[in-house]
Amino acid sequence: MYQTNYHRASSVADALKLLQDAEDGKFVSGGMTLIPAMKTRLAAPSDLIDLRHIAELKGISVEGNKVTIRAGTTHAEVATSRELAAVCPAICDLASHIGDPHVRHMGTIGGSVANNDPAADYPAAMLALGATVVTNSRELAAEDFFTGLFETALDDDEIVTAVYFTAAETCGYEKFPNPASRYAMTGVFVAKNGGDVRVAVTGAGGDGVFRSADLEAALAANFDASALEGASIPAEGLMSDIHASAEYRANLVVVMAKRAVAKARRG
Amino acid sequence: MSDVSMVVNGRKVSGHVEDRTLLVHYLREHLGMTGTHVGCDTSQCGACVVHMDGKAVKSCSVLAVQASGSEILTIEGLAATADADLHPVQAAFREHHGLQCGFCTPGMIMAATDMIRRHPEGLDEKTVRAELEGNICRCTGYHNIVKAILAASEKMKGMAENKETVAA
Structure with a gap:
């Protein structure tokens, strides 16, 4: 790891000020992506601004079916929140399968959405649930927020402070983890609200997380795994790498969508 | 600095x-x-x-x-939290031979202690194996590690919150 200068921010305003004063600063929350990237010198920020001790970035609140998760909330906290499980168990289930227990104690939802790793789990949930990403300066719909591989609409001096969404009537998430890295080689989040069904896919898209209109139409007609029998999605535009070809991922999208629907129906 | x-x-x-x-x-x-x-x-x-x-x-x-x-x-510092020569998880690893070369053992034991703390109701084999996602052992094939964790969990059940703090 190259040299860096560490700063612990006490508030969002303090963090912004610290970043402004830094030459090439980066915000760090749980650090479960950034610290390993710095160890391998893939990232070398001159300054690290630690957001982990900012009280205003912590906590989950549920009012009726409106859910707000502040950015500094860890995956372990999302996974074990009873309040959240009562209205949206699928997001708890998703969080409980990110990384491993040690990673879940540190990694945060804000860090995950801000990093927008094309194989991360949360972006699929955000897109399928029609979530809003809140920053220190504005609010963005998930579909406007995630813009490409590791790319978001965030400005350099913008901090994700929370996400909020209305819990769907029924939803579920399934992923096919890479056998070595355990990142999603394809993950599908399905959410149903009355006749409206959203299907968001992570780990497969060449431009990151995306929605599948074809699968959504099939499931809107019949929200059952059987509705996807014989369904297919085009391989064009999907990622192809040493782990899986685009064609293989296209098949996985349908298989994971079926499993996600089955899981959602089981509740 | x-x-x-x-x-x-x-x-x-x-x-x-x-x-x-x-x-x-x-x-x-x-x-x-x-x-x-x-x-x-x-x-x-x-x-x-x-x-x-x-x-x-x-x-x-x-x-x-x-x-x-x-x-x-x-x-x-683990054994001191149990006020014993060996913490129950360490004792279980010894009893069930939950190691071969021993290199991963400190991490396995700290992970196991945390796992047992989070599951005061007890553990089953499937849960233990899933929870060991973040700990790699290249010798044992995990079998005896899982056995040791299950035995320690059984022994520690009832101690709802395992004390993490060492008496000053």
């Missing part, structure tokens, strides 16, 4: 470290506590697991400066 101070195994420690110093290197090289191991350098193997403020974390993926102000428990 930054000043860091934290409580490690009940003892207050402080030092002056490069900001890039990883917690595991602070423990091993500055404090001389070599029980916590570095197995992979890629944040995958879990040999470096310690408890930070009562929760299992990978000390190779946390900077010492990030950990400043926290309470750290390492394998060296």
Whole structure:
């Protein structure tokens, strides 16, 4: 790891000020992506601004079916929140399968959405649930927020402070983890609200997380795994790498969508 | 360089470290506590697991400066939390031969202790295997590790909250 200068921010305003004063600063929350990237010198920020001790970035609140998760909330906290499980168990289930227990104690939802790793789990949930990403300066719909591989609409001096969404009537998430890295080689989040069904896919898209209109139409007609029998999605535009070809991922999208629907129906 | 101070195994420690110093290197090289191991350098193997403020974390993926102000428990301090020569999880690993070369063992035991704390209702084999996702052992095939964790969990059941703090 190259040299860096560490700063612990006490508030969002303090963090912004610290970043402004830094030459090439980066915000760090749980650090479960950034610290390993710095160890391998893939990232070398001159300054690290630690957001982990900012009280205003912590906590989950549920009012009726409106859910707000502040950015500094860890995956372990999302996974074990009873309040959240009562209205949206699928997001708890998703969080409980990110990384491993040690990673879940540190990694945060804000860090995950801000990093927008094309194989991360949360972006699929955000897109399928029609979530809003809140920053220190504005609010963005998930579909406007995630813009490409590791790319978001965030400005350099913008901090994700929370996400909020209305819990769907029924939803579920399934992923096919890479056998070595355990990142999603394809993950599908399905959410149903009355006749409206959203299907968001992570780990497969060449431009990151995306929605599948074809699968959504099939499931809107019949929200059952059987509705996807014989369904297919085009391989064009999907990622192809040493782990899986685009064609293989296209098949996985349908298989994971079926499993996600089955899981959602089981509740 | 930054000043860091934290409580490690009940003892207050402080030092002056490069900001890039990883917690595991602070423990091993500055404090001389070599029980916590570095197995992979890629944040995958879990040999470096310690408890930070009562929760299992990978000390190779946390900077010492990030950990400043926290309470750290390492394998060296574990037995004292049970007020015994060996913590029940350590005893179970010995009893069930939950190791071969032993390199991953400190991380396995710290992960297992955390796992048992989070499941006071008890554990089953499937849960233990899933929860060991972040700890790699290249010798045992995990069989005896799982057996040891199940036995320790059974023994510790009823002790709803396992004390993490060492009596001063």
